[in-house]
Amino acid sequence: MDRFVVHPSGPLEGTVAVAGAKNSALKLMAASLLAEGTHVLHNVPRIADVDLMADLLRSMGLAVERHLTGALSIDRPDEVGTEAPWELVEKMRASIVVLGPLLARHGEARVALPGGDDFGHRPIDMHLASLEALGASFTTAHGFVEGRTDGLVGARILLEFPSVGATENVLMAAVLAKGETVIENAAREPEIADLAAYLNRMGAKVFGAGSSTIVVEGVEELVPVEHTVVPDRIEAATFLAALGVCGGEIVVQGARGDHMHMLVQKLGDMGLRTSPHPDGLWAMARGRLRATDIATLPYPGIATDYKPLLLTMLSVAEGVGIVTENVFSGRFRYVQELNRMGAQIRVEDHHAIVRGVARLSGAPVRAPDIRAGAALVVAGLVADGETVVLDAHHVDRGYERFDDKLRGLGADVTR
Numbered sequence: 218m219d220r221f222v223v224h225p226s227g228p229l230e231g232t233v234a235v236a237g238a239k240n241s242a243l244k245l246m247a248a249s250l251l252a253e254g255t256h257v258l259h260n261v262p263r264i265a266d267v268d269l270m271a272d273l274l275r276s277m278g279l280a281v282e283r284h285l286t287g288a289l290s291i292d293r294p295d296e297v298g299t300e301a302p303w304e305l306v307e308k309m310r311a312s313i314v315v316l317g318p319l320l321a322r323h324g325e326a327r328v329a330l331p332g333g334d335d336f337g338h339r340p341i342d343m344h345l346a347s348l349e350a351l352g353a354s355f356t357t358a359h360g361f362v363e364g365r366t367d368g369l370v371g372a373r374i375l376l377e378f379p380s381v382g383a384t385e386n387v388l389m390a391a392v393l394a395k396g397e398t399v400i401e402n403a404a405r406e407p408e409i410a411d412l413a414a415y416l417n418r419m420g421a422k423v424f425g426a427g428s429s430t431i432v433v434e435g436v437e438e439l440v441p442v443e444h445t446v447v448p449d450r451i452e453a454a455t456f457l458a459a460l461g462v463c464g465g466e467i468v469v470q471g472a473r474g475d476h477m478h479m480l481v482q483k484l485g486d487m488g489l490r491t492s493p494h495p496d497g498l499w500a501m502a503r504g505r506l507r508a509t510d511i512a513t514l515p516y517p518g519i520a521t522d523y524k525p526l527l528l529t530m531l532s533v534a535e536g537v538g539i540v541t542e543n544v545f546s547g548r549f550r551y552v553q554e555l556n557r558m559g560a561q562i563r564v565e566d567h568h569a570i571v572r573g574v575a576r577l578s579g580a581p582v583r584a585p586d587i588r589a590g591a592a593l594v595v596a597g598l599v600a601d602g603e604t605v606v607l608d609a610h611h612v613d614r615g616y617e618r619f620d621d622k623l624r625g626l627g628a629d630v631t632r
């Protein structure tokens with residue numbers, strides 16, 4: 218059944234393991250286009266978006282296989298197709314990151330233009346402008362963007378905004394460009410650093426990833442390697458949010474506190490205690506959370522992907538909190554669903570004003586996207602009666618065995 222059924226739960230107890238980061242795994246898979254041979258990725262989450270990226274690579278002629286050990290192997294032949302079809306790009310915008318590797322290796326790429334989604338308008342102008350700076354040229358027709366180049370040449374690129382996707386696309390193009398590329402105002406997310414680490418292992422020369430200035434010295438060719446994906450900080454945050462509303466004491470196995478610094482600090486303000494643990498992150502919550510103000514920002518700021526979870530926590534916290542969205546426009550669609558569960562959230566432009574209530578009230582709600590869907594499940598844990606979260610397939614795009622993992626902590630969630 219494509220729904221989660223949730224009942225009031227808590228306190229939560231036990232250990233839950235986070236999977237590899239979706240937002241890293243997808244880009245590492247795309248990066249395999251850069252070198253012929255067999256690439257092996259460990260800790261790749263078993264989620265629908267990874268299956269979609271595998272389908273996209275297969276449609277280009279690569280062989281993608283999940284082994285019994287859990288490892289994902291990607292076999293990249295000499296010749297591959299250079300087109301990303303609409304059916305796949307429409308389902309997953311992250312498909313756009315094949316553009317950089319294809320241009321770098323084959324001098325051509327044809328990728329369907331991603332449409333809008335629940336996050337509002339998401340253009341790709343920065344991706345195209347920075348690849349143009351390296352010597353690619355683009356035309357758009359019939360819903361596709363078509364890129365060509367006679368050979369990429371390193372350049373200095375100043376990004377207007379530290380876009381994650383644009384940084385990744387230009388990074389994957391620059392590793393095989395002639396000469397030096399400098400990316401300024403680059404995105405600093407841990408997933409960018411993970412991609413750079415993978416590329417360097419493949420033989421690339423990338424310096425400074427994880428900071429605002431990335432320097433790339435182009436190399437002639439790359440080789441396939443093995444790599445382990447960084448843990449998913451958004452998944453880790455999801456279990457912390459569940460703990461926040463239910464109370465209890467848990468260990469989030471594999472969570473990297475150093476990748477979630479600002480979040481952990483905010484959660485501390487709200488009354489959730491965390492500390493490093495040999496297996497990951499230990500966390501404890503007792504009594505009602507306290508409200509706080511939060512602004513989303515590019516890393517190391519509070520990620521926009523945490524926002525639905527934070528809104529759920531603020532919905533049942535003591536006091537009033539204001540959440541300001543600075544990364545995407547229109548990413549408040551699920552607020553009406555939380556309000557149908559008794560939350561008191563008012564949205565004014567890119568701010569949400571949340572007046573905490575003691576408990577929510579179970580209701581049928583619809584998951585609009587991955588993280589908001591997970592946040593509605595978390596809301597159900599502190600809602601009287603039964604909450605049914607419809608369209609669970611959105612959650613499957615980013616979470617592996619979500620209900621199993623929550624049940625392991627003692628939460629009453631079934632599929």
Ligand code: UD1
Pocket residue numbers: 240241243311338339340341342343344345378379380381382383404520521522544545546
């Ligand atoms: C990635 C993440 C997503 C996360 C987001 C911000 C993946 C698969 N997705 O998305 O979960 O919420 O980072 O942390 O990794 N923009 C432009 N022009 C462009 C590119 C982006 O205007 O060419 C704008 C976007 O509309 C948005 C902002 O820049 O307002 C940030 O977007 P970006 O960092 O590129 O997000 P994604 O890479 O799409």
